[in-house]
Amino acid sequence: MKSKIKKLLKNFRITRSAFSYPYILFMLIFVVLPLALILINAFMVDQRLSFGNFISLVQDRASLPTLLTSLLVGLVTTITCLVVGYPVAYILAKRKSGRIIALLFILPMWVNFLIRTLSTRAMFEALGIDLGMGTVIFGMVYNFIPFMILPLHTTLSNIDKSYIEAAQDLGASPSIVFLKATLPLSIPGIISGITMVFIPTISTFAISQLLGGIYLFGDSIYSKFNHGMYGVGSVMSLIMLVFVIISNVFISKVNKGGAARNLW
Amino acid sequence: MVKKTLSNAYILIIMALLYAPIILIIVFSFANTSNFTFRHGFTLEAYRSIFNFPQTPYLLDALKNTLFIAVVSSVVSTIMGSVAAIGIYNLKQRPRRIVENINQMPIINSEIVMAVALMLFFITFKFPQGYVRLIIGHISFCTPYVVLSVMPRLIQMDPNVYEAALDLGASPVKALFKVIIPIIFPGIMSGFAMAFTLSMDDFIITQINKGTTTGIDTLSTYIYSSQHNARGLNPFWFAVFSIIIVVVLALLLIINLNKLIKRINKERKNEKSF
Incomplete structure (x- = not known):
């Protein structure tokens, strides 16, 4: 026994990669396997392979409108975040103290989103604003705009200044410089920002429900599972997964360096 | 101007x-x-009302649960994640990339999908309801962040330092504890802080996996269940929310104070050199 341990210690240098095995095992069991179960469940009805769940999703009168509402809310939220957040990131990127101010923009995110959402709802109620689509979108923008500002800020502050200077030297007006140099160079940040706002918005749980009684995709996945409709719920999760995969392929294509992924 | x-x-x-x-x-x-x-x-x-409000005992119970789950899952994920990072760093390129991709899964995937997938898994394999499910769930989304915060330290580390320790006669185990771990320690600590805050802050995975019959609530699920059908916010909650907000922001400030000061000094230096 003792010699065995000694031998193991001697071979320690070669087997250091074995340190990762417990974690790999854990992740296979508790992350990969559950996702595989979603995939299996989506194609199972009464323990037989079938597309029945897809059919009942399409035929369900409530599900399709929910999907459309989610896409609409996601779209409006993303566009608002981009329009409001781009100038913020642009201004911060020009300042030397911009990095610290950018930190101030993420600080509120550390307060639990339920507390912030309930506070926002109390504010709306005190102001006499009716809860509905408008308040939902405000809440979403409020919650997810840091996800837009951060990648944009990273990309914009990493742009090589000599491009801008070259454009200016060649006689471009400030607006032309922005349109022809800064904006195209910041596209990787825009794309990361868009996906980092859009996906969480449509899959979020509870925010829209609290701020306007509107059920989005995330809420209906939860209610399907809560009512024991695992098959249909799995199909909806699968649709969500496809969204996530597409957006990530998109992100990694656009910024090969993977710079703007660093949220924290 | x-x-x-x-x-x-x-x-x-x-x-x-x-x-x-x-x-x-x-x-x-x-x-x-x-x-x-x-x-x-x-x-x-409002603050005085906390002492005799009927909901206060439940809230304290929820706080206890939150802290218990956060402590257990962040300690486990810090240990497992740090050990795993050393292992992953020493994997060959191909398997390393696969493992790093698996590591990314809980981070990029939407939380609701991870949550229902875990729920399906726990039901399929008949896991006991309660803390076990919650702690496993929390470990599964906290550990990847620990790995991510330890990894850069390992990559920055000069591999020769470890070799030098071995050449000078240190055993591999001793070299691990005296050389590698001190170098990656800041990464381990920030991974731990991250895991702890993420676990404290979690709502979706807890809400979906806590089960309806166990009666276990964390702060966020308790706040949700007592408020989601309510109209208006009782002054009691104003006081409770204020306390939570101040505590969270103060903790954050304390944890990051060192980093922040360093960063501000650096920025000042940069400004001077221009």
Whole structure:
């Protein structure tokens, strides 16, 4: 026994990669396997392979409108975040103290989103604003705009200044410089920002429900599972997964360096 | 000049909007009203009501659960994640890339999908309801962040330092504890802080996996279940939210104070050199 341990210690240098095995095992069991179960469940009805769940999703009168509402809310939220957040990131990127101010923009995110959402709802109620689509979108923008500002800020502050200077030297007006140099160079940040706002918005749980009684995709996945409709719920999760995969392929294509992924 | 004022004003307005709900809740927690007015003037009544409010015992119970789950899952994920990072760093390129991709899964995937997938898994394999499910769930989304915060330290580390320790006669185990771990220690600590805050902050995975019959609630699920059908916010909650907000922000400041000071000094130096 003792010699065995000694031998193991001697071979320690070669087997250091074995340190990762417990974690790999854990992740296979508790992350990969559950996702595989979603995939299996989506194609199972009464323990037989079938597309029945897809059919009942399409035929369900409530599900399709929910999907459309989610896409609409996601779209409006993303566009608002981009329009409001781009100038913020642009201004911060020009300042030397911009990095610290950018930190101030993420600080509120550390307060639990339920507390912030309930506070926002109390504010709306005190102001006499009716809860509905408008308040939902405000809440979403409020919650997810840091996800837009951060990648944009990273990309914009990493742009090589000599491009801008070259454009200016060649006689471009400030607006032309922005349109022809800064904006195209910041596209990787825009794309990361868009996906980092859009996906969480449509899959979020509870925010829209609290701020306007509107059920989005995330809420209906939860209610399907809560009512024991695992098959249909799995199909909806699968649709969500496809969204996530597409957006990530998109992100990694656009910024090969993977710079703007660093949220924290 | 005008441009600068305008852009400053813009930043200030957006910042004010972001902070408005948090700050207003704290300000009006001293008003003891639900409608954001100082009808009764400045008063500590809302805070006093915490001591005899009927919901306080449940809230304290939820706080205990939150801390228990956060401590257990962040300690486990810090140990497992740090050990795993050393292992992953020493894997060959191909398997390393696969493992790193698996590591990314809980981070990029939407939380609701991870949550229902875990729920399906627990039901399929008949896991006991309660803390076991919650702690496993929390470990599964905290550990990847630990790996991610330890990894850069390993990559920056000069591999020769470890070899030198071995050449000077240290055993591999000793070299691990005396060389590698001290070098990656800041990464381990920030991974731990991250895991702890993420676990404390979690709502979706807890809400979906806590089970309906166990009666286990964390702070966030308790707040949700007692408020999601309510109209208006009782002054009691103004006080509770204010306490939570102040504690969270203070902790954050303490954890990051060192980093922040370093960063500000660096920025100052940069400004001077221009």
